[in-house]
Amino acid sequence: MRAPLGAHGRRLYMEEKYVPSAVEEKWQSYWAKQNSFEAVEDPARKKYYLLEMFPYPSGKIHMGHVRNYSIGDVIARFKRMQGYNVLHPMGWDAFGMPAENAAIQHKSHPAKWTYENIAYMRGQLKTLGLSYDWDRELATCDVDYYKWEQRIFLEMYRQGLAYKKVSAVNWCPKCETVLANEQVEDGCCWRCDSIVQQKELEQWSFRITKYAQELLDDTYKLTGWPERVLTMQRNWIGRSVGCEIDFPLQGGLSSIKVFTTRQDTLFGATFMSLAAEHPLALELTTAEQRSEVEAFIEKVRKTDRIKRSADDLEKEGVFTGSYCVNPVTNVKMPIFLANFVLMDYGTGAVMAVPTHDQRDFEFARKYDLPLQVVIQPEGETLDPAAMTEAFTGEGLMVNSGRFDGMGNSDAKETIADFLEKEGIGKKTVNFRLRDWGISRQRYWGNPIPVINCDLCGVVAVPTDDLPVVLPMDAAFTGEGGNPLARVESFVNCTCPQCGEAARRETDTMDTFVQSSWYFLRYCSPKFNSGPLDREKVEAWMPVDQYIGGIEHAVLHLLYARFFTKVLRDLGYCNVDEPFSNLLTQGMVIKDGAKMSKSKGNVVDPNALIERYGADTARLFSLFAAPPEKDLDWSDQGVDGSYRFLNRVWRLVYDVLPAIKEAGAPVPGALSAEGKNLRRAVHKTIKKVTEDVEERFHFNTAIAAVMELVNAIQAFGARNAPENVAVVREAVESVVRLLAPFVPHFAEELWAELGHEGVLEQSGWPQYDVEATVDEEITVVIQVNGKLRSKLTVAPDIQEAAAREAALADPKVQPFLEGVSVRKVVYVPGKLVNIVVG
RNA sequence: GCGAGAGUGGCGGAAUUGGCAGACGCACCAGACUUAGGAUCUGGCACCUUAGGGUAUAGGGGUUCAAGUCCCCUCUCUCGCACCA
Numbered sequence A: 001m002r003a004p005l006g007a008h009g010r011r012l013y014m015e016e017k018y019v020p021s022a023v024e025e026k027w028q029s030y031w032a033k034q035n036s037f038e039a040v041e042d043p044a045r046k047k048y049y050l051l052e053m054f055p056y057p058s059g060k061i062h063m064g065h066v067r068n069y070s071i072g073d074v075i076a077r078f079k080r081m082q083g084y085n086v087l088h089p090m091g092w093d094a095f096g097m098p099a100e101n102a103a104i105q106h107k108s109h110p111a112k113w114t115y116e117n118i119a120y121m122r123g124q125l126k127t128l129g130l131s132y133d134w135d136r137e138l139a140t141c142d143v144d145y146y147k148w149e150q151r152i153f154l155e156m157y158r159q160g161l162a163y164k165k166v167s168a169v170n171w172c173p174k175c176e177t178v179l180a181n182e183q184v185e186d187g188c189c190w191r192c193d194s195i196v197q198q199k200e201l202e203q204w205s206f207r208i209t210k211y212a213q214e215l216l217d218d219t220y221k222l223t224g225w226p227e228r229v230l231t232m233q234r235n236w237i238g239r240s241v242g243c244e245i246d247f248p249l250q251g252g253l254s255s256i257k258v259f260t261t262r263q264d265t266l267f268g269a270t271f272m273s274l275a276a277e278h279p280l281a282l283e284l285t286t287a288e289q290r291s292e293v294e295a296f297i298e299k300v301r302k303t304d305r306i307k308r309s310a311d312d313l314e315k316e317g318v319f320t321g322s323y324c325v326n327p328v329t330n331v332k333m334p335i336f337l338a339n340f341v342l343m344d345y346g347t348g349a350v351m352a353v354p355t356h357d358q359r360d361f362e363f364a365r366k367y368d369l370p371l372q373v374v375i376q377p378e379g380e381t382l383d384p385a386a387m388t389e390a391f392t393g394e395g396l397m398v399n400s401g402r403f404d405g406m407g408n409s410d411a412k413e414t415i416a417d418f419l420e421k422e423g424i425g426k427k428t429v430n431f432r433l434r435d436w437g438i439s440r441q442r443y444w445g446n447p448i449p450v451i452n453c454d455l456c457g458v459v460a461v462p463t464d465d466l467p468v469v470l471p472m473d474a475a476f477t478g479e480g481g482n483p484l485a486r487v488e489s490f491v492n493c494t495c496p497q498c499g500e501a502a503r504r505e506t507d508t509m510d511t512f513v514q515s516s517w518y519f520l521r522y523c524s525p526k527f528n529s530g531p532l533d534r535e536k537v538e539a540w541m542p543v544d545q546y547i548g549g550i551e552h553a554v555l556h557l558l559y560a561r562f563f564t565k566v567l568r569d570l571g572y573c574n575v576d577e578p579f580s581n582l583l584t585q586g587m588v589i590k591d592g593a594k595m596s597k598s599k600g601n602v603v604d605p606n607a608l609i610e611r612y613g614a615d616t617a618r619l620f621s622l623f624a625a626p627p628e629k630d631l632d633w634s635d636q637g638v639d640g641s642y643r644f645l646n647r648v649w650r651l652v653y654d655v656l657p658a659i660k661e662a663g664a665p666v667p668g669a670l671s672a673e674g675k676n677l678r679r680a681v682h683k684t685i686k687k688v689t690e691d692v693e694e695r696f697h698f699n700t701a702i703a704a705v706m707e708l709v710n711a712i713q714a715f716g717a718r719n720a721p722e723n724v725a726v727v728r729e730a731v732e733s734v735v736r737l738l739a740p741f742v743p744h745f746a747e748e749l750w751a752e753l754g755h756e757g758v759l760e761q762s763g764w765p766q767y768d769v770e771a772t773v774d775e776e777i778t779v780v781i782q783v784n785g786k787l788r789s790k791l792t793v794a795p796d797i798q799e800a801a802a803r804e805a806a807l808a809d810p811k812v813q814p815f816l817e818g819v820s821v822r823k824v825v826y827v828p829g830k831l832v833n834i835v836v837g
Numbered sequence B: 001g002c003g004a005g006a007g008u009g010g011c012g013g014a015a016u017u018g019g020c021a022g023a024c025g026c027a028c029c030a031g032a033c034u035u036a037g038g039a040u041c042u043g044g045c046a047c048c049u050u051a052g053g054g055u056a057u058a059g060g061g062g063u064u065c066a067a068g069u070c071c072c073c074u075c076u077c078u079c080g081c082a083c084c085a
Helices: A020-034 A063-081 A097-106 A110-127 A143-158 A208-219 A227-237 A263-268 A287-302 A358-367 A408-422 A534-540 A555-569 A605-612 A614-623 A635-659 A672-695 A698-714 A724-738 A743-752 A799-808
Strands: A047-052 A085-087 A162-172 A177-179 A197-206 A239-248 A255-260 A271-274 A317-325 A332-338 A349-352 A425-431 A450-453 A457-460 A492-494 A501-504 A545-549 A582-585 A588-590 A777-783 A786-793 A821-827 A831-836
Touching (some): A020 A614, A047 A534, A063 A582, A063 A605, A143 A457, A143 A555, A208 A227, A208 A425, A227 A555, A239 A317, A255 A349, A271 A317, A287 A317, A317 A358, A614 A698, A614 A743, A635 A698, A635 A724, A635 A743, A698 A724
Parallel strands (some): A545 A582
Antiparallel strands (some): A162 A177, A162 A197
8 A cells, every 4th residue: 555645745654665666766767867976077076986897798787797886886875975076987898709699690780789788788787776977888889989999009000009910829710710719619619619720810919018017017006906916917927037148050150049037057058949930940950850840840830729838748849950059168059849938938949958947857858868967956966867857946056167156046147247248148037928919800899990002011091081980781691701801892992101902901909908998988988089088087097996807807907007008108198007996806606606507597687676676686795795705696695685674664664753853862861772772873883884995895884784773673662752863863874874785775765764865965974983982891701711701891990900800700710719820811891811720 | 836815603604903703694493473474573593511511713733821813734625827948
């Protein structure tokens, strides 16, 4: 039954029963109408930029999104209530392969599929009551977004930060396309099961290596990031310090350059290992070794990347027939090709020191190559003939000429100086990080804005001719490679330089490019004179809190840092690091496994919202675990959260008539019970504030509110006239503290409590320190560290009194009989420990 | 192999600075209300117990008056990297 309406359409009594759908629809439309979450720059207020990683519009929201965005929304609403000017935007990472696959499957168009998904998912996010500034929404597949990216690309090209190079890629001969590493399953194409080949292709790359040092150094400034993410990035960048050393070819003029971090073992280098792809490989091969070497190179090339880097791959190699010379010992070193030497690390050549490197050791044993010990561990004499593994520890230098007797660690620097002085080598820093290959032979991406001219070579599309718009009339058959390459009207063009017929580049950019700067674009999403409005970017950046999955620890989060630095250097912004604080939330697990269709353990957010409402869905996903941990989904747990909201609703319903007219509590006029409840209220405000603000531990914050609700319910004399003010304050506090977690629910009850304005603008509740002070405290009494009794005493009890009371306590007495008290430890306000023996 | 993190009741999880282990919730048990209960309310709920207590935070040792928390060793799990010269 509906409650009767008052004169202004307002119900006279609140609904007895909590109906989530009614409440949620009401407030969602209110927020939309009021544009409640619009972010406007305001120098008078402190800004707070809160961002969750934007989703790929795959079709519908899953529970991982619900969790991610609920966490973000709590922080956004909390900060807003605290008075911050909050920017909380949302958008779509909208280019990518699945759209193309769906188009092939449904004989549709990637754009149609993508925009339909966006429309649907936007609706789902709105149903969750997330407080986004929807006016800033962007989709990376919008021309208005990607055209600016093309402009950035061209500027990077001019600066030498974007360049074309030949690199090895995974190639499916049937699909005629490049595959990402993760699309290769057991060496076969994930779609057609053909054997994936390694292919050398001309690819566009970004020179991220130029920023390697800065990207590494600045990880030490990111104090708001989880340590493990920083560690992963540092490992990925992989800086190592060592030397480049030239080994002259025997009888030849040229030399082979190696990179080593172990120049201290140079005197023990007895042979040379080159990568199979090393440019000198064939040149160095003698006639009699030719067939063997060619067979080896072919074999290595055929082995795919995954197998090649597998742990159990046996070390193999082949002798080229040529020799080089160890520049410090003049020993003749046979030159081998070895399958474990990587062309894309260092120089693709390794000086082999079998006595002090395990890989070289295994290789030398297999091919019967000489061993020379140059580091002796203390108290032991290594005999090359008897060694079963390389010695990689510390020791004293031997067989190393003038360096004999030095500690090998100390010798590193000395030898490096020596090599530089002699012109044999030089100190270098080498990075594991490689340039970022961004070419994709796919349609649904941002076209790389260049033109290939037979006469002029690669020619940038003039800025005035931008954007290069992705043509809509491509055919999606799943065969014949990149659909874009078959759109004649797109491909055929004239060279902007010479005017002759030319072909447009049909590679599109990796989708990680779009996600590398979307957070900057959010600051001025509609700016139409460039990618970024510098003033707006300066007003909002950096992102104060970024939230997303750990799976992007290296890829996205490294690319975004790189891109921000590039944009800074191009003059678009003044930001060094885009994300001040990073929260990596855990996965949503059910029945011990990640939710997946094949496991049949998927929870559908729509069904959940329909049955319980968004507030319950949010509450449970926040309550069940702290954000950085995996969340174990439990249907019964959801019931529990729903029950809690119903309990709060009923509590308000029950007390409303009595407290309607109540004012603020007058501390001096309270009963003892009233005082206790008020203390609980203010302690709860304190705890919730701290848990949310300092730790993002929403689970304990919610638990604290639950405790307070239990306390209000247990509060016996709540309708007594002297207590109604306390009850009102208590109930209102519950509602206000719940606002960031269950915003519709809280707004509704706030209105029912008779407030005219919206709750979110009423400010975050402040606790009264005075009210939190205990009147009496419990002091624990231990005997030899074991709990024996408890004392209830005044908070200001003196040490002597506490000791005396403890020793006199009847429950403690039996434990003091027949023994002597050796010591009494007193921790003020906490415990007395009587040590006996 | 290297690096990081974790291991607490039947379950998810609390314990923020070394000071009452198990908050809060779920499940379960008993009771009340009820035609009924998958609603609601009340109470119970780590384990053992001779009812005094005793034992418990993966296992073992240590520091301390006091250890889930600090130190050492071992085991298990998760994640990341993995021939990086």
